[in-house]
Amino acid sequence: MKSLVVYYSWTGNTEIVAKELANQLKADIRSLKEQKERKDAAGFMRAGFEAMTGAKSKLKDTDYDIEGYDTVFLGTPIWAWRTTPAINTFVKNTDFQNKKVYLFATNASGKAAKPFKSIAKRVKKNGGTVTGNFSIQTVFNKELELDVVKPKIKEWVTGITRK
Numbered sequence: 001m002k003s004l005v006v007y008y009s010w011t012g013n014t015e016i017v018a019k020e021l022a023n024q025l026k027a028d029i030r031s032l033k034e035q036k037e038r039k040d041a042a043g044f045m046r047a048g049f050e051a052m053t054g055a056k057s058k059l060k061d062t063d064y065d066i067e068g069y070d071t072v073f074l075g076t077p078i079w080a081w082r083t084t085p086a087i088n089t090f091v092k093n094t095d096f097q098n099k100k101v102y103l104f105a106t107n108a109s110g111k112a113a114k115p116f117k118s119i120a121k122r123v124k125k126n127g128g129t130v131t132g133n134f135s136i137q138t139v140f141n142k143e144l145e146l147d148v149v150k151p152k153i154k155e156w157v158t159g160i161t162r163k
């Protein structure tokens, strides 16, 4: 199984999860960077609004080619109970034909059923099959601790690789 982890992270939490996931899976990793930088206070409102309206953002150096991978892990923070503009752009532009896709997210509530359902629909539209998901709870303005998150990722990875 050749795997790729693709993620977007604004404040670093999803990045911590993505890197650890890639490390445990021995997967390649791709970070989505937006062309337009987001700023603190006003940026928060804008980010929430964009997520709410299902916006897509322009990405830097984008590579939508996932040929050569069997499995793709897509990671995003949850904004306004939705997926982020950067991951929306990636999903829209990627051909997931014959790919197995797993979703992961970080957010304050630790629950992401609704955004997972929405992104799974979009992946399916582009030919992929979403076979699982997991979410990690974070605390606002506090960086995730790798020691805390590592065993949770391990448990999830063990579960899906055993199948």
Ligand SMILES: Cc1cc2nc3c(=O)[nH]c(=O)nc-3n(C[C@H](O)[C@H](O)[C@H](O)COP(=O)(O)O)c2cc1C
Binding pocket: 008, 009, 010, 011, 012, 013, 014, 015, 044, 045, 047, 048, 076, 077, 078, 079, 080, 081, 082, 106, 107, 108, 109, 110, 138, 139, 140, 141
């Ligand atoms: C604009 C914005 C909107 C958010 N909306 C939600 C939300 O609807 N539900 C939730 O549980 N967390 C929400 N959060 C919290 C983030 O999902 C959480 O802090 C996440 O871990 C951030 O990931 P990152 O550090 O990778 O950017 C929001 C954060 C931001 C910045």
